Amino acid sequence: MFGFKKKSAKESEENTERASLSDRLQRTRSGLFGGLFSRNKKVIDNATLEELEDRLIMADIGTKTTDQVIQLLKAESKKNSDANPLEQLKKVLLPALEPVEQALTIPESDKKPFLILVIGVNGVGKTTTIGKLAKRLQNEGKKVMLAAGDTFRAAAIEQLQVWGERNKITVVAQTHGSDSGAVIFDALESARANNIDVLIADTAGRLHNKDNLMEEMKKIHRIGDKFDPDLKREVLLVLDAGTGQNALVQAKQFNESVGVDGIVLTKLDGTAKGGIVFSLADKLNIPIRFIGVGEQVDDLRPFNASEFIDALLVSDEQ
């Protein structure tokens, strides 16, 4: 870690957390910056800049952001040539991610529940994320209910039910093949009757073809209005970081069809393509609510731009 001096107990604790985030992001980190900068090498020379440029492109950061980084870094190193290159990099990278650091907040309201509609293609980690998120909200003292809106796959309903049982969270479900909108409508009624704070609804990720999937999502969205035109909600899109530029394509499609309020970027622990977070921030500017860095229940973390960048910039030698 660069630039850290004497630490208080609290700071050391935060550092341990950050260190473990950097472990989780190890593949992206070593792909991006591994071996490029040493503490003793103060000046960023042209060869290093060229190598960095290649790596940023390889990491799916996108050409535009890559150009910005390289240009800014060139200017920065001219201005202040004995600055720590990692600090310069952080200065350049942080403004790219800060605008999408916006936490998911559940508004205090007499009119419950708040609906979180979880959408995304098959296999990105929707159901797993719902489990993690439900637990997190429960720990914050919220009453949570789940709706098994992925009626397309029987296994998806079971997966959610198992999860609900383990954590003592009610799961509203109907049989495989039933109408997803009807399940969510039922769940909304039940949640209101039971004074539930947050209803998290799972949805299907594959329906014959893309148009079909988008139509279904629109329909489900309308169910909320039908239940209560004033229903407060969050359309939460789950994306698998490992799919790189594909994640960006999916985000555009879902955003155009239903409007996305927030993104969860999963599987950052297993991929070298974590740079996609920069592309998403640059191209779409949709808040990134959480990142998924593992399969365990506490592996869903609020997205924090500074922590994320620090985790990527941990120098190899320390």
Ligand SMILES: Nc1nc2c(ncn2[C@@H]2O[C@H](COP(=O)(O)OP(=O)(O)O)[C@@H](O)[C@H]2O)c(=O)[nH]1
């Ligand atoms: N390593 C890792 N695996 C994850 C993460 N999130 C989800 N997964 C795994 O991805 C697979 C698909 O997840 P699932 O929730 O069923 O996806 P869904 O089809 O979108 O509901 C499962 O094996 C999960 O354990 C993550 O952040 N990291």
Ligand SMILES: [Mg+2]
């Ligand atoms: Mg699922």
